[in-house]
Amino acid sequence: MNTQENKLLEAVVERLLPLDDDLTRRAGVAAYVAAALEGPIHGGNRTLIERGLDLVDGVAEDDYERNFTDCAAAEQDAVLEQIADAEDRSVRHFFQTLTSLVLEGFLCDPSHGGNRDEIGWRFMGFGDSEPRPSDCLEEIET
Amino acid sequence: MKRDVVIVGSGAGGGPLALTLSRAGLDVLVLEKGPRHPREAYRPDEMRVQHRQFYIPDLTRDPHTVVTRKTTESVRTHLGWISTCVGGGTVHMGAYLYRFHPDDFRMGTLYGETEELVDWPFGYEEMEPWYSMAEQEVGMSGRAELNPFEGPRSQPYPLPPLDRHPLSENLDAACRDLNLHPYPTPRAINSRPYQGRPACAYCFQCAGHGCRVGAKGSSQEALIPRAEATGHCEVRAECSVTEVLVGPDGWATGCVYRDADDQEHEVEARVVCLSASSVESARLLLNSKSARFPDGLANGNGHVGRHLQFHGVSYGQGRLAYDRHPDLPLRARHPFLDVSAMDHYFLPEGVSEIAKGGLLRFDVITANPLAMGQEVAFGSGKIRWGRDLADALQRHCREGVSVGFEVFHDFLPNEGTFVDLDPKTTDAWGAPAARIHLDLPEHHGIAGRWVVQRGLEILDFMGAEDLKPTTLGGTSAYLVHGTCRMGTDPDASVLDPWCRTHEVPNLYVVDGSFMPTSGGAAPTLTILANSFRVAHHIASELD
Numbered sequence: 001m002n003t004q005e006n007k008l009l010e011a012v013v014e015r016l017l018p019l020d021d022d023l024t025r026r027a028g029v030a031a032y033v034a035a036a037l038e039g040p041i042h043g044g045n046r047t048l049i050e051r052g053l054d055l056v057d058g059v060a061e062d063d064y065e066r067n068f069t070d071c072a073a074a075e076q077d078a079v080l081e082q083i084a085d086a087e088d089r090s091v092r093h094f095f096q097t098l099t100s101l102v103l104e105g106f107l108c109d110p111s112h113g114g115n116r117d118e119i120g121w122r123f124m125g126f127g128d129s130e131p132r133p134s135d136c137l138e139e140i141e142t
Numbered sequence: 143m144k145r146d147v148v149i150v151g152s153g154a155g156g157g158p159l160a161l162t163l164s165r166a167g168l169d170v171l172v173l174e175k176g177p178r179h180p181r182e183a184y185r186p187d188e189m190r191v192q193h194r195q196f197y198i199p200d201l202t203r204d205p206h207t208v209v210t211r212k213t214t215e216s217v218r219t220h221l222g223w224i225s226t227c228v229g230g231g232t233v234h235m236g237a238y239l240y241r242f243h244p245d246d247f248r249m250g251t252l253y254g255e256t257e258e259l260v261d262w263p264f265g266y267e268e269m270e271p272w273y274s275m276a277e278q279e280v281g282m283s284g285r286a287e288l289n290p291f292e293g294p295r296s297q298p299y300p301l302p303p304l305d306r307h308p309l310s311e312n313l314d315a316a317c318r319d320l321n322l323h324p325y326p327t328p329r330a331i332n333s334r335p336y337q338g339r340p341a342c343a344y345c346f347q348c349a350g351h352g353c354r355v356g357a358k359g360s361s362q363e364a365l366i367p368r369a370e371a372t373g374h375c376e377v378r379a380e381c382s383v384t385e386v387l388v389g390p391d392g393w394a395t396g397c398v399y400r401d402a403d404d405q406e407h408e409v410e411a412r413v414v415c416l417s418a419s420s421v422e423s424a425r426l427l428l429n430s431k432s433a434r435f436p437d438g439l440a441n442g443n444g445h446v447g448r449h450l451q452f453h454g455v456s457y458g459q460g461r462l463a464y465d466r467h468p469d470l471p472l473r474a475r476h477p478f479l480d481v482s483a484m485d486h487y488f489l490p491e492g493v494s495e496i497a498k499g500g501l502l503r504f505d506v507i508t509a510n511p512l513a514m515g516q517e518v519a520f521g522s523g524k525i526r527w528g529r530d531l532a533d534a535l536q537r538h539c540r541e542g543v544s545v546g547f548e549v550f551h552d553f554l555p556n557e558g559t560f561v562d563l564d565p566k567t568t569d570a571w572g573a574p575a576a577r578i579h580l581d582l583p584e585h586h587g588i589a590g591r592w593v594v595q596r597g598l599e600i601l602d603f604m605g606a607e608d609l610k611p612t613t614l615g616g617t618s619a620y621l622v623h624g625t626c627r628m629g630t631d632p633d634a635s636v637l638d639p640w641c642r643t644h645e646v647p648n649l650y651v652v653d654g655s656f657m658p659t660s661g662g663a664a665p666t667l668t669i670l671a672n673s674f675r676v677a678h679h680i681a682s683e684l685d
Contacts, residue, residue, distance in 0.1 A: 016527050040200070041193050077528060084525060099519055099527055107511040109187040121511050125539040130509040131475060133186045136345035137354050 001034055001050075004069075008053050009034060011069045015076045016102050023119055024106070032105030032114030033098070045097055052094030056083060109133065145171045146684060148397060148411040150383045150426065153230020154669040155417030155653030157361030158276065161368055162677030164375035168684055171409060172375065173399050175382040175418070176226035178362070179233070184352030188512045191350035194619075197234060198223035203570040206421060208578045216564055216577050221452075222421035224620055228379050229352075229362025230419065231620055232280075232666070236349030237330040237358050238503055239282060239670075240550070240663035241273050242266065243487055244293045249552075249659045253496045258449060258555040260658050263630045263639040266293045272671040277328075280359030280670065281336040284328035291323070291484040301333045304342055307476035307506055309545070316604045317483055327480040327503055330359035330667075339363060346477045346508050381407075384573060386414055386430040386439055386649065394649040400571065413680060417653040417673070420450060424561045424625035424655060425576040440643035445636045446626060447561035450578070451553040451660040453621035454500065456590030457613045458597045459507055459546030460606030467605060472543050479505045479545065486593045487662050494588040500551030501663050502597050507544035514538060521612075545606060547597040551590055553617065553660040554583045561625055580617075587615030623654035623665050641676045652676050 001009065010030040017024045024030075036042040037049055059079045060068040068076060084095050105114035107121065115121060118132070126132050146168040149156045156172060164170045190196040198220055199205075206223060207216035224231040244266035245252055249259050274297040283301040286292060303326035310326075317324035331348075332341045342357040356363045369375035380402035387408070389395045396410040416423040424447045428438035438446055464472055481504040489499040507517075518534045519526050526534055553559075558581025563574035594611045602609055629635030632644035641656050643649045654669045661668060 017532055018529055019532050040202075041189075041195060080527070084527065095527075096520075096525060099525055099531075100516070103515045103519055104189070104512060107515045108189050109185070111185075111187065112189055115511075120515075124511055124514065124535055126509070126511050130539050131346060133188070133347060133510065136343060136347075137186060140343050140345075140355060 005050070005053065006030070006034060007069050008057060008067070011076065012053065012056060012080070012098070013102055013105075015073065015080055016099055017106060018073075019123070023123060026116065027106055027119040028114055028116040029102055029105035032108070032112070033101045035113055036101060036104070042101065045101075048094055049098060049101075052083070052091070052098065055091065055094070056080070059083065144410040144412065145169050146411065147171070147413045147415060147680070148173060148409050149415045149417055150397065150423075151175070151230060151417035151419065151653060152228050152366055152377060153225070153361050153417065153419065153653065154232050154666055155419075155673050156230070156415070157232070157365035157369075158279070158670055158673035159415055159417060159652055159677045159680075160375050160377075161279070161365045162674060163681055164369045164372040166681035166685070167374060168681065170369065170375040171411070172366070172377040173381045173383050173397070173409070174228050174377060174379045176228065176379065178228035178377070178379040179352060181352070181354050181356055184354050186345065186347035186351060186354075188510050192512065194220055197225045197227065199226055205567060205569070206576045206578055207564045207567050208580060210580050211558075216567065218567070219578070221580075221619065222561070222576060222578050222622055224419050224622060227362075228366060228377065229360045232360040233352045233362050234350050235330075235358070235360070235620070235666060238327055238664060239277075239280075239330045239667035240328060240501060241292060242269075242661040242663055242668055243291065243484075246659065246661040246663070253498075258557060260629065260634075262658050263628060269668070269671055269675065270294065271296060272675040273667065275674045276667055276670040279674070280330045280364045281332050281339070282328055282330050282359065283333035285326050286328070288325035289323065289482070289484055291487060299328060301336060304329055304331060304333045304478055304480060305344065305476070306478050306480045308471040308474050309506070310479050310481050312470055312604060313479065313481045313504055313545075313600070316600055317481070320600060320603060322483050322485045322600070324481045324483050327482040329480065332357045332359070337364065337368075344477055346510065348477060383418070383426060384429070384571070386416070386426060388430075388432055388434060388439065388646065392434055392646065394646050413648045413650065413684065415650045415652050415680075419653050420622045420625040420655045421561050421576045421578065423651050423653055425563070427626070427651075428563050429573055435645075440636060440645045440649060442645055443633050445634065449555040449624040449627045449658065450559045450561050451555055451622070451624040451657070452580075452617035452619075453623070453660055453664060454551035454553045454586050454590060455613065455616050455618045455621075456500070456549040456551065456594050456611065457546060457616075458594040458601070458609070458611045459544050460598065460601035460610075461542055461544050461608040462604070462606050463542035477506070477508055486596050489589060489592060493592050494585050496552070496554065496585050498552045498662055499589055500549040500593040502547050502549055502593065504545065504547045504597070507546050509539055517544070545601060546612070549590060549593045549597065550662060550664045551586070551593065552662050554585055555624055555659060556581055556583050582615065582617070590615035621664055621666070623657040623660055623669070626651045626655035627658045628656040629658065640679050641672070650676065650680065
């Protein structure tokens with residue numbers, strides 16, 4: 001992905017998971033998604049996501065005569081609502097797939113590049129109300 | 143050097159064979175396609191369960207393909223790949239090991255025999271001592287006397303039940319109030335140190351993961367090492383068998399395998415046992431063509447690959463909010479609820495064409511972050527995103543717990559579900575890939591829905607909310623059987639009652655392939671038990 005495509009991806013990811021304290025970016029979610037689309041597990045979705053992001057920009061142009069990245073947050077949300085509720089099944093499939101990738105980027109084991117510093121886990125309570133996935137085994141090893 | 147026995151695969155089929163035959167003093171070689179993972183390699187990484195890359199081959203190099211009613215061309219799939227490593231699927235199983243009910247062996251007699259639905263050539267009584275042996279050998283924890291629906295048993299489980307989440311008491315009470323008969327889920331996991339292996343550490347990553355401490359009774363931990371310790375069993379990992387060889391007299395002479403450096407080797411043996419799991423054992427037979435066996439080894443009657451089954455599984459769950467149930471011990475953190483109930487193993491008349499229901503297995507929905515996040519985003523019909531998703535993710539684990547259940551139920555063998563060789567797709571070495579044809583009889587959805595409803599009623603009785611089925615009439619990725627069914631009629635089966643191929647006197651298929659029908663309960667214990675049974679027979683024949 002080029003710089004503009006990456007910026008678009010980051011902007012969409014930020015609207016899919018808008019968190020205080022810039023947590024989504026700090027967890028590395030968009031970076032995870034970009035890398036995953038080049039990788040063995042999700043590489044097959046690359047075209048779907050690229051086309052979907054083009055569509056997102058297209059809707060922003062139609063409605064606001066601006067790139068998605070130049071729209072205000074509320075405008076961006078309005079664009080994404082249209083995508084999420086699109087009649088076209090393949091558009092909704094794009095939205096679902098991207099949301100799925102965002103969740104991985106936020107909550108996967110950090111060894112895969114996302115969930116940096118376990119930001120996602122802590123956000124959901126893993127480490128306080130829930131044990132972290134590796135807590136039990138770390139106990140055994142010490 | 144000619145071995146007594148070569149075994150292809152080291153999972154639920156290969157493990158009992160290796161242990162029994164090497165104990166009998168026979169010279170055994172196990173050829174396992176996958177690697178032997180050290181315990182430290184079993185990291186608690188959810189992505190391994192969700193995406194399976196760690197446990198199964200790279201599909202760009204070693205695919206299966208699948209066609210269904212909705213597809214025209216076959217597509218690459220992980221379906222039918224269970225686990226390619228020393229220990230096979232038993233490495234990452236949830237270790238819920240149940241016996242079949244006596245009626246599971248007699249589906250033809252009970253529900254009308256067809257070409258697809260037949261009796262086993264023996265009954266529960268013949269399998270019983272082998273069930274007991276398998277339970278002792280892998281190390282099982284449970285209290286069988288609490289399940290009134292089980293067939294007779296000659297031995298109790300060797301270990302008492304695992305510890306359970308305190309909520310299991312409430313669930314047991316709810317079941318009993320509804321006139322059901324809950325019992326502790328029998329687990330192939332040490333509740334106490336056993337055979338030199340430690341007791342369970344109660345981590346939260348059991349099902350789908352290899353056991354980091356060695357408490358799970360996998361073939362890798364419980365069977366293979368003891369086979370090797372006899373001095374008569376050699377295991378070669380990363381050795382992929384590509385062909386079974388047959389001599390001019392029609393007897394198997396051994397096999398060809400490819401090692402980790404892509405070098406080919408030939409091994410000679412008096413007896414060859416295929417334990418590569420249903421899809422791959424069938425594929426190996428089909429790819430072992432010769433002048434005598436132009437349609438694949440032991441496939442003169444065309445039955446190799448037919449009657450494939452992927453065990454029926456259905457799921458449901460409900461939510462228990464902390465503030466609504468101060469009386470329930472919801473804040474306890476324990477991975478296992480381990481409550482099972484066999485009360486709905488049979489359906490009332492009139493619900494489905496076949497009056498078979500399923501086995502209910504309750505559990506906490508373990509707090510695994512990614513799965514929880516997906517539940518929050520996708521679990522309510524409409525995708526949650528944006529602020530909605532953010533808020534829900536933050537609240538979810540802090541507000542309560544989810545409790546659910548799995549239903550194991552029959553996969554009816556049918557004409558539309560079988561394995562053959564893909565005419566276009568090969569693996570990276572040029573061997574045709576296994577092509578899975580999948581068709582699901584209506585009964586699966588009907589039985590799944592009915593038993594899921596009963597499960598949801600129990601959760602409702604406990605006061606759970608957001609009750610919902612999550613899968614109805616689904617098929618398991620890990621529980622695969624059929625393809626070389628066992629029978630007394632050589633025109634209608636691949637194997638005789640001892641898992642010996644009808645056509646090749648020293649060739650056996652000893653994994654899940656032999657199963658004529660799937661049983662209601664999950665098949666793993668039955669595969670282990672049958673393998674012990676067949677192994678003892680082979681040992682006595684070779685003496």
